[in-house]
Amino acid sequence: MTDYGMVIDLERCIGCNACAVSCSQENNVSLDKQWNRILTEGGDAMDTPEGSYPENGRDGTLSMNHLPLACQHCDNAPCVKVCPVNATYKRDDGIVEIDYDKCMGCRYCMSACPYNARVFNFDEPKTLPTDGTGNVEERKQGVVEKCTFCSHRVEEDLDPACTVACPADARIFGDLDDEESTASRYVEKYETEQLLDELETDPNTYYIRGEMSPGRTRSGNELEGTEKKAVGNPNGVATDGGDGQ
Amino acid sequence: MSAASDAGVVVPRFGTRGKAWLALLGVLIVAGLGAWAYQLRQGLAVTGMDNVFSWGLYIMLFVLFIGLSAGGLIISSAPKFFHSKRYDSLAALGVLLSLGCIVVAGLLILPDLGSPSRVTGFLTSPDPRSPMVWDFGIVLLYGLFNVGYLWLLTRRDFAKMGSWLAFGVEDTPAGRERDRKFAFWAAAIAMPLAVGLHSVTGWIFATQIGRGDWFNPLVAPMFIMKALVSGLALLLVTGILVDRFTRFRFPRELVPELGKLLGIFVAVHVIYLVAAERLPHAWAAHFEFWSITRAFLVGDTIHFWLWTLIGGVLPIALLAVPSLRRRIKAVFVASVAAIVGILFEGVYLIFTGYHDLNIDAAPGVTTGTDYTGLEADIWATTGSYTPTIVELAVAVGLVAVGALIVTLGLRFVPIQPNDRTPVSAERDETTATTADPVATDGGADAEVAGDA
Ligand code: SF4
Ligand code: SF4
Numbered sequence: 001m002t003d004y005g006m007v008i009d010l011e012r013c014i015g016c017n018a019c020a021v022s023c024s025q026e027n028n029v030s031l032d033k034q035w036n037r038i039l040t041e042g043g044d045a046m047d048t049p050e051g052s053y054p055e056n057g058r059d060g061t062l063s064m065n066h067l068p069l070a071c072q073h074c075d076n077a078p079c080v081k082v083c084p085v086n087a088t089y090k091r092d093d094g095i096v097e098i099d100y101d102k103c104m105g106c107r108y109c110m111s112a113c114p115y116n117a118r119v120f121n122f123d124e125p126k127t128l129p130t131d132g133t134g135n136v137e138e139r140k141q142g143v144v145e146k147c148t149f150c151s152h153r154v155e156e157d158l159d160p161a162c163t164v165a166c167p168a169d170a171r172i173f174g175d176l177d178d179e180e181s182t183a184s185r186y187v188e189k190y191e192t193e194q195l196l197d198e199l200e201t202d203p204n205t206y207y208i209r210g211e212m213s214p215g216r217t218r219s220g221n222e223l224e225g226t227e228k229k230a231v232g233n234p235n236g237v238a239t240d241g242g243d244g245q
Numbered sequence: 246m247s248a249a250s251d252a253g254v255v256v257p258r259f260g261t262r263g264k265a266w267l268a269l270l271g272v273l274i275v276a277g278l279g280a281w282a283y284q285l286r287q288g289l290a291v292t293g294m295d296n297v298f299s300w301g302l303y304i305m306l307f308v309l310f311i312g313l314s315a316g317g318l319i320i321s322s323a324p325k326f327f328h329s330k331r332y333d334s335l336a337a338l339g340v341l342l343s344l345g346c347i348v349v350a351g352l353l354i355l356p357d358l359g360s361p362s363r364v365t366g367f368l369t370s371p372d373p374r375s376p377m378v379w380d381f382g383i384v385l386l387y388g389l390f391n392v393g394y395l396w397l398l399t400r401r402d403f404a405k406m407g408s409w410l411a412f413g414v415e416d417t418p419a420g421r422e423r424d425r426k427f428a429f430w431a432a433a434i435a436m437p438l439a440v441g442l443h444s445v446t447g448w449i450f451a452t453q454i455g456r457g458d459w460f461n462p463l464v465a466p467m468f469i470m471k472a473l474v475s476g477l478a479l480l481l482v483t484g485i486l487v488d489r490f491t492r493f494r495f496p497r498e499l500v501p502e503l504g505k506l507l508g509i510f511v512a513v514h515v516i517y518l519v520a521a522e523r524l525p526h527a528w529a530a531h532f533e534f535w536s537i538t539r540a541f542l543v544g545d546t547i548h549f550w551l552w553t554l555i556g557g558v559l560p561i562a563l564l565a566v567p568s569l570r571r572r573i574k575a576v577f578v579a580s581v582a583a584i585v586g587i588l589f590e591g592v593y594l595i596f597t598g599y600h601d602l603n604i605d606a607a608p609g610v611t612t613g614t615d616y617t618g619l620e621a622d623i624w625a626t627t628g629s630y631t632p633t634i635v636e637l638a639v640a641v642g643l644v645a646v647g648a649l650i651v652t653l654g655l656r657f658v659p660i661q662p663n664d665r666t667p668v669s670a671e672r673d674e675t676t677a678t679t680a681d682p683v684a685t686d687g688g689a690d691a692e693v694a695g696d697a
Binding site for chain 1: 289292295296297359363366367371381449454602603606611613616621623
């Protein structure tokens, strides 16, 4: 079986928002929403540290880190369990997806998701450019949407847009059921954390905290089980930039 | 109109006041429909909800009306279960109220949906794991049961009136006796059904790990208790009003009695259950005796105070004193306050779920509603909510639908037990027919009745 998951190295993440931007472009996300958010662990505002500035030499306590957050594709996903009409479902490959033709917009799943990963189209989505850059399904007013691990890309053997966009190699996507995949090797080797794991949602997203992973170009063969898949079939729909229609 | 044709119907015809009331309800319903049409076109963006605070007034009122629908059914069925006839005079009115409330509750879900036309998914692809599917089922069952139960309670009177609503049933003493047995069994179904309805509605919230205090095993018992409080309070309020404006007679001696019962319900709910819920948290989180006490007693939000003071302290004060609770006005005010309190308990519950985010690092969550251009701030790290005029108009319109159902029920359903002594233990239905329709109203103010 396949069980897609993601490893995010919080020590490598530089908070540049490249993944968030590429996510919004790839998936044509409305301007008033983001599927993928980069949170600042630190001060009260984005990109600000907590602690105090060093006044006398080395007595400063400033600290700041970034936490990229999107749907965690939980194994025990409460959003799937609450959806009254089976619009949200867990695919056999581990991806939690929404059938936009079934979703009736009750937003029970938004209450259920502890990560606030879901957004709702309160009105018609405002996108730029209006037909988007990917070939993702259109979401109309009145349905819920969220990160799909770029299932349209994954189906064409491509990594999700965020993973490809990350300049710091902080994201590794792969099959967690395959022990030889790079993602599995990272989970095996590094100390990882699942967010809010006390809630027992069992996410398929693992965060590395503490020791920094080497980055894919430097990791040598040891951790590279499956390569990064940035370029796919040139005739496939996921790579045509959306202007092929 | 012949005497027999309106026997037991408490509003034989709509007078000026009745017509004005119907017109008002009509205006409210049309305004609500208009507001809903507007909301359908513009999207839920015209409500106060956003991605952080994703359920608002509609769900708060849904919870309230589910609760309100309990009282009538419980008051009309619990005594039957013990073969008591003491509250027979309220039984049909109670079931009528339950029916009106459950219809309002069910309808309140529709405007909350982003794509209401897909609500059929409940039937075509339901997920049996979803508490909302359980609730859908039990609300439907409860609504249908209320219709059947109301008919069972009134069909002999329909027959007496010669109404087609009797569906061929005849008014015979033996038949009435048999119906009384049926009513016992219906009551035996009604009570577990009501308990199920309120628990399942509670579990919609209580199963959610991601929303703070919602994940709490006490939520379902709380829902049952608040159903008892608000349902009984609504029965008292409506009973008193209907007694005032129609031929319906609310036996006076029942008012202090039910008032006392309401006081007990309020005390169990607002004092006992709230204490049971808060004390362990306060104890665990604080060290000094007085800080534990303070954390236990002092709530943190305005909704908490509205709920516990207006919905708790005020009714208990009014209902605890025997001389006060003998006054209809005092019981009336206490009941209204109890309902307002329960409304704010629902508001409080929703706020506790949405105010804080589990992961609230800056910039937070995209609200999905605030995009005004390039400089727009679309982020939020806490939930906040104020209902909009559109939401209020839709909600009031739906409440008016409930009021219309009850009003039409008063006009066409013989809810007044058809004899002159509703409270007596021995009733003989066969002697109840009388030539004078006014006399059947049990002595209520004839002028007012004629006018309504
Ligand atoms: S992160 Fe939220 S939306 Fe994603 S699978 Fe888990 S519960 Fe569902
Ligand atoms: S909003 Fe849509 S996806 Fe979410 S629970 Fe309701 S029907 Fe399912």
